[in-house]
Amino acid sequence: MSKVNRVAIVGGTHGNEYSGIYLLRQWQKNPEIVNRESFHSSMVLANPQAHEQNQRYVDCDLNRQFLPNLLADSELNNIEQTRAKQINNEIGPRGDAQTDFIIDLHNTTSNMGPSLILLQSDAFNLRMAAYLKMKMPEAVIVLEDEVPLEQQPYLCAIARQGVIVEIGPQPQSVLRHDVLEWMQTMTKHLLDYVHLHNIEQLPVLPDELQVYSYVETLKLPEDEQGNRMGMVHRHVQDRDFHPVKPGEPIIALFDGGELVWEGDYEAYPHFINEAAYYDNNLAMSMAKKLTIDIPE
Template sequence: MSKINNVAIVGGTHGNEFSGVYLINKWQQHPQLIARPSLKVETVFANPKAHGENKRYIDADLNRQFSASNLADFSLANYEQSRAKALHQQLGPKSKPNMDLVIDLHNTTSNMGPTLILLEQTPFYKQLAAYVTMQMPEAVVFLDEPEEDMSNHRFLASCGKYGVLIEVGPQPQSVLRQDVLEQMEQMTGHILDFVELYNQQDLPELPKQVEAFLYLDSIKLPLNDKGERLAMVHSNVQDNDYQPINTGDPIFRTFMGEDICYQGEKTVYPAFINEAAYYDNDLAMSLLDKVYLELE
């Protein structure tokens, strides 16, 4: 078992997601709060320019710039593309990362509560998920769409040997909420505690099975031929992240008051419902499958 020595906690990947920004500022002033005996923990402010302008990003979504092909293409040189290359050298490079673990902090406008997003399903990630949910029962485990080659992953967290995202909501863009910030801080602390215990080979007995939600697909708001929106997320779905949607359940309501129902054959579980940041792509929600992680 190789130990986790170097950890980076990243805030402000999206400039208008405030909890991570303010926590990074706090920890930079009080590093003892994130110190653990076996770890070297660094804090990183990923996108200070976007935060300074109170925007999600300046030119492009920073959290979609970390595929190997993008990082190797120096003609991609707008602000976030250039920032990604600098962060990759600091945290990675992916072929031999400087960071054993990257924890990337995010807020969502959706009612997802404290969510732990895992990039892979290896034994380390499964143990981490089991520990966090044991310590924080309200936490939800979200499994990202699997990548055959992690070098192609676009998320910032993929720069490290291991990478996770903490996604907490609901929180409006450019706003702070005490409950959301404290949940983010609490989950970060549990992850650091897990890594310390992991290094010392002193983990408590963990549950053998952990409920999780596996990303399947994202669906868009209904549009007409001109790309104009025809409907909105149905009130039955709104704020009900991780609650089941069955065949025939209404998921959209047109502006004329008609329901549009889910036509899929299997029960799915939505997340990122009506996420404000995804309106530029007309995305309405992600659809997930409920699965169970089996610990060895």
């Protein structure tokens, strides 16, 4: 990874995830907080119309509209499809972006704490994660690199490097002091990392790092009419990144029964009972805990 000249910091990709939106307002007043000598940061309020309506999105999830074929299709022109093209012009275009690195700021209603989601496991990303853990031990590293970045639909895939900062628990349309501070702190360390990378003065990093590597997403059980038959079990509620062994309860059925984890591995659930995932009837994501080597 060569020098990073331009960074884009994005908030409000989902209009009811407030932390990034409010941090952008502060940073726009005080841009020195997010700039460093070796690069320039621009700030993007991604979905102002959804924020105005105090909703995740108006027509469709903005953070799924950034695949090249969608960006190229002029017939896709609802609010979010149009906005995706604008953002792609502003900080992209994807495939040949003027922006080298994107930080996309998100909140979750799940108890995930300060999480950094990596979409690639190259040296730049892994060293970034290792640096972050040194500076912010409470940070959690989630690896979602099962698909190459070029095939990912996310906003932050516009540039050749992009990460998702995902911090909770925060209800939709709420601003929590602790969550805001976590997001501010994590963003600061990520920007410091980019600067140290640029000037080739990274500190000595640990040899290895613990990460949670995404495996699969579990659905809530439905009856034949598509009605939910259960909810996340109290045994796992709020216990994001705590291990669940095969046979442990994960879903409480409304009829009093329960469903257990039937995978063949010790799973680390996250995005547990995330409000926005109800659209697709999702209960939680499952990860494996891995120790990975950090490239020198």
